[in-house]
Amino acid sequence: MESLSEFEMIARLFAPMAGEGAFELRDDAAVLKPNPGRDLVLTKDMLIEGVHFFADDPPASLAHKALAVNMSDLAAKGARPRAFLLGLGRAERFDTEWLTAFAQGLAAASGRFGCRLLGGDTVKAGQLILSVTAFGEVPSGRMVRRETGKAGDALFVTGTIGDAALGLKLRLEPEVSWVRRLGVEHRASLRDRYLNPQPRLSLAPALLDHARAAMDISDGLVGDTAKLAPHLGRIIDIPAIPFSPAVQAAIALAPDLLDTALTGGDDYEVLCAVPPEAEEKFAIHALQLGVPVTRIGRLVAAETGALWRDLDGRPRHFLHGSYAHF
Amino acid sequence: MESLSEFEMIARLFAPMAGEGAFELRDDAAVLKPNPGRDLVLTKDMLIEGVHFFADDPPASLAHKALAVNMSDLAAKGARPRAFLLGLGRAERFDTEWLTAFAQGLAAASGRFGCRLLGGDTVKAGQLILSVTAFGEVPSGRMVRRETGKAGDALFVTGTIGDAALGLKLRLEPEVSWVRRLGVEHRASLRDRYLNPQPRLSLAPALLDHARAAMDISDGLVGDTAKLAPHLGRIIDIPAIPFSPAVQAAIALAPDLLDTALTGGDDYEVLCAVPPEAEEKFAIHALQLGVPVTRIGRLVAAETGALWRDLDGRPRHFLHGSYAHF
Numbered sequence: 164m165e166s167l168s169e170f171e172m173i174a175r176l177f178a179p180m181a182g183e184g185a186f187e188l189r190d191d192a193a194v195l196k197p198n199p200g201r202d203l204v205l206t207k208d209m210l211i212e213g214v215h216f217f218a219d220d221p222p223a224s225l226a227h228k229a230l231a232v233n234m235s236d237l238a239a240k241g242a243r244p245r246a247f248l249l250g251l252g253r254a255e256r257f258d259t260e261w262l263t264a265f266a267q268g269l270a271a272a273s274g275r276f277g278c279r280l281l282g283g284d285t286v287k288a289g290q291l292i293l294s295v296t297a298f299g300e301v302p303s304g305r306m307v308r309r310e311t312g313k314a315g316d317a318l319f320v321t322g323t324i325g326d327a328a329l330g331l332k333l334r335l336e337p338e339v340s341w342v343r344r345l346g347v348e349h350r351a352s353l354r355d356r357y358l359n360p361q362p363r364l365s366l367a368p369a370l371l372d373h374a375r376a377a378m379d380i381s382d383g384l385v386g387d388t389a390k391l392a393p394h395l396g397r398i399i400d401i402p403a404i405p406f407s408p409a410v411q412a413a414i415a416l417a418p419d420l421l422d423t424a425l426t427g428g429d430d431y432e433v434l435c436a437v438p439p440e441a442e443e444k445f446a447i448h449a450l451q452l453g454v455p456v457t458r459i460g461r462l463v464a465a466e467t468g469a470l471w472r473d474l475d476g477r478p479r480h481f482l483h484g485s486y487a488h489f
Numbered sequence: 490m491e492s493l494s495e496f497e498m499i500a501r502l503f504a505p506m507a508g509e510g511a512f513e514l515r516d517d518a519a520v521l522k523p524n525p526g527r528d529l530v531l532t533k534d535m536l537i538e539g540v541h542f543f544a545d546d547p548p549a550s551l552a553h554k555a556l557a558v559n560m561s562d563l564a565a566k567g568a569r570p571r572a573f574l575l576g577l578g579r580a581e582r583f584d585t586e587w588l589t590a591f592a593q594g595l596a597a598a599s600g601r602f603g604c605r606l607l608g609g610d611t612v613k614a615g616q617l618i619l620s621v622t623a624f625g626e627v628p629s630g631r632m633v634r635r636e637t638g639k640a641g642d643a644l645f646v647t648g649t650i651g652d653a654a655l656g657l658k659l660r661l662e663p664e665v666s667w668v669r670r671l672g673v674e675h676r677a678s679l680r681d682r683y684l685n686p687q688p689r690l691s692l693a694p695a696l697l698d699h700a701r702a703a704m705d706i707s708d709g710l711v712g713d714t715a716k717l718a719p720h721l722g723r724i725i726d727i728p729a730i731p732f733s734p735a736v737q738a739a740i741a742l743a744p745d746l747l748d749t750a751l752t753g754g755d756d757y758e759v760l761c762a763v764p765p766e767a768e769e770k771f772a773i774h775a776l777q778l779g780v781p782v783t784r785i786g787r788l789v790a791a792e793t794g795a796l797w798r799d800l801d802g803r804p805r806h807f808l809h810g811s812y813a814h815f
Binding site: 186189190191192193194195196197202203204205206207208209211212213214215236237239240242248250252281282283284286287288289290292294296301303306308309310378379 | 512515516517518519520521522523527528529530531532533534535537538539540541562563565566568574576578607608609610612613614615616618620622625627629632634635636704705
């Protein structure tokens with residue numbers, strides 16, 4: 164495949180997914196205006212080769228993931244996606260063939276999420292860098308905040324926890340005993356959760372209506388529950404935490420994986436605090452929206468600290484609360 | 490100096506420059522709404538260690554530059570800065586001391602440009618990555634576009650051309666003859682233009698009122714005049730191009746540097762197309778705003794192509810039109 168110049172690349176691969184205000188990516192800036200009565204919600208998640216993904220991950224999966232992790236932030240804020248900018252830092256070994264597959268995956272993700280490309284920047288770099296800035300909309304003044312939960316609020320999570328963390332572990336240590344003993348389908352399902360996160364965009368209306376606070380779970384459930392309400396304590400019932408059949412099977416083979424499931428990253432599920440009087444309405448609304456939610460515990464007064472109750476009712480402690488970059 | 494966690498770093502170094510809608514950087518997203526009757530203008534320029542800057546450039550200069558190059562895009566679009574997001578990829582050798590100086594420089598630049606921090610992302614990386622997304626405002630529907638110039642329009646540039654390109658060359662080859670023979674003050678001035686670009690934000694009102702098209706000059710004047718009007722030809726009078734005393738002195742010592750001055754990058758001046766009937770008004774308005782502007786040529790019909798008239802009236806050709814990343 165011939166090599167494309169920066170401008171051919173933009174025109175051929177990226178311009179087809181450009182949205183209104185992008186001027187077909189033939190300008191140095193784009194224009195965006197929220198719809199009447201709406202605020203723009205801005206978020207920015209960068210993915211770095213060797214830190215957030217592997218150089219040989221399928222390019223279409225990487226494109227999906229770069230957009231999906233940003234959509235996950237928008238979802239947790241109750242926002243509906245609108246547009247994004249892409250900063251692409253590229254080492255030479257990511258050639259035109261790679262770029263073409265990447266752009267195809269990005270166009271598919273952009274279509275699926277209803278989020279159009281408005282512009283960005285393409286530069287030479289020593290490693291692959293995917294720096295997405297995403298824009299969503301919420302009714303004015305109603306973005307669901309992170310630290311606004313109150314003592315007494317129920318904590319809910321969407322979907323299942325720990326799949327992606329085990330998917331990464333399995334990828335890093337394919338020869339360890341539990342991986343070899345885990346069924347083929349379970350392995351495939353964990354791997355897929357790591358590679359292809361599914362942001363919970365359909366939950367947004369239920370969060371706007373009923374949640375007092377919310378965030379997406381990206382750095383591990385243990386650390387992220389602390390970030391949700393650093394000013395409060397929390398009691399979490401580990402037996403209530405939803406695990407997929409694959410994660411359950413893995414933990415049965417190697418009980419230490421429970422820690423990995425609860426402290427590893429990349430879940431891209433939503434964690435939210437719901438006032439007691441709204442618990443039932445929230446659960447029903449989520450059900451109607453097709454999003455599975457599970458109550459895993461409650462926010463309590465700060466004095467309690469973080470109490471994770473194990474299967475036997477005793478507190479469980481974690482060595483590393485969450486993934487930290489620094 | 491002790492080492493800061495990601496969260497301490499954000500709270501201590503970055504939260505003080507956070508703007509309205511940033512929630513003190515204690516959320517995963519921010520909120521932004523343009524003022525009534527305004528559009529948001531979005532731009533994103535990434536700087537990569539070893540590509541756009543040197544690892545040992547002063548951290549405060551790098552912070553200034555990362556914001557300034559984005560401000561330069563806003564300026565050329567007629568926009569007034571409002572807010573920015575910072576994606577910071579950091580290799581471990583950029584330690585807390587470095588980060589503290591970087592944040593001080595960023596706070597100073599943020600104040601100078603009237604552009605507040607709304608959020609971002611901080612990640613581990615193999616090299617330093619500064620990925621800024623900036624937001625400005627223009628009256629609705631009036632962003633100054635790039636490719637909307639017409640044949641007959643005058644081409645103007647702000648300031649002087651080539652200083653930064655020679656500043657970079659001097660940095661890369663400090664021992665060559667012209668550098669050793671150039672005066673100390675000239676050397677300092679070229680180096681400063683490379684390290685500390687000054688975006689032409691005060692020109693915005695004149696561009697909104699009188700320019701038909703505009704862009705900032707970041708990849709070299711020769712290549713950028715082609716990007717301004719790829720559908721047209723252009724005649725540029727090289728003797729009309731404004732050069733600083735330092736660039737003039739350098740070219741006198743080594744005539745080949747004229748090519749470097751015209752094709753090197755990092756000018757961060759504005760190039761614009763002004764209809765003939767508005768030339769005088771534009772020049773006067775720019776003068777009132779304190780921005781030096783110079784007419785360097787004109788857009789013409791496509792058949793003419795790109796004609797750069799040399800001192801002797803003959804056409805001059807350039808080997809490399811502009812800096813290209815790919």
